[in-house]
Amino acid sequence: MKKREILELWYEEVWQNGNLDVIDQLFENVSAAQGFLHDSNVTRQEIEELVTASKMLLNNIRPEIIYTVEDENWLAALVTVHGNRPDNGAPVEFSSHVMIRFNNGKIAEKHNLLDFFSLFEQLDQLPEDALAVCVTGQRLDFT
Numbered sequence: 001m002k003k004r005e006i007l008e009l010w011y012e013e014v015w016q017n018g019n020l021d022v023i024d025q026l027f028e029n030v031s032a033a034q035g036f037l038h039d040s041n042v043t044r045q046e047i048e049e050l051v052t053a054s055k056m057l058l059n060n061i062r063p064e065i066i067y068t069v070e071d072e073n074w075l076a077a078l079v080t081v082h083g084n085r086p087d088n089g090a091p092v093e094f095s096s097h098v099m100i101r102f103n104n105g106k107i108a109e110k111h112n113l114l115d116f117f118s119l120f121e122q123l124d125q126l127p128e129d130a131l132a133v134c135v136t137g138q139r140l141d142f143t
Contacts, residue, residue, distance in 0.1 A: 003075040003102055004068050010107075011063035011079075018055060020048050028106040057123060058083035058092055073108075075100045081114075085123060094118040 001009075006026060013022040023044055042050075055061065062082040069076045079096040094115040101109035120126040127133070130140055 001105060003070055003100070004065065004077075006102070006105070006107065007068075007075060007077060007098070007100065008065065011065070014047075014051060015054075015061050015063055018051065020051065023047060026107050027110075028103050028108045056086070058119075059086050059089075060084045063096070073101050073103065075102065081119075090122075092119065092122045094122070 009022065010026055013019040060083050064080045064082060066078045066080055068078075076099045077097070079098060081094055081096055083092045084090065085092055095118070096115065097113045099111045100107055117126065117131045121128055121130055127140065133140060
């Protein structure tokens with residue numbers, strides 16, 4: 001299976017279908033994933049919890065691979081994640097970048113960068129234009 005096909009399988013089975021059993025088939029060592037919520041490696045259980053929590057925040061998750069670049073053992077991808085708000089069905093869209101190192105046809109190392117700011121703005125968990133406010137040096141005040 002090609003690197004892009006493995007990434008497509010990861011998104012389709014785990015994120016769209018919620019098939020968490022595929023995790024063990026795709027990863028050489030599940031703790032090789034980084035960057036979901038922090039820079040340290042995550043466990044299989046943490047991936048399961050993240051998928052479960054994400055499916056509560058967003059319905060009909062559909063990652064779309066926009067571009068990929070390969071170099072020897074590495075695959076980099078720009079991904080647009082589509083979904084719908086569970087409260088009103090409104091569409092939600094945010095970007096993600098991923099870099100994956102493969103070994104023997106399995107994910108050996110995975111780095112993620114997701115635009116959580118955009119996601120949480122669209123879910124009304126952050127005020128609209130929160131990033132622009134923060135860039136000016138102002139603070140978000142939730143009191």
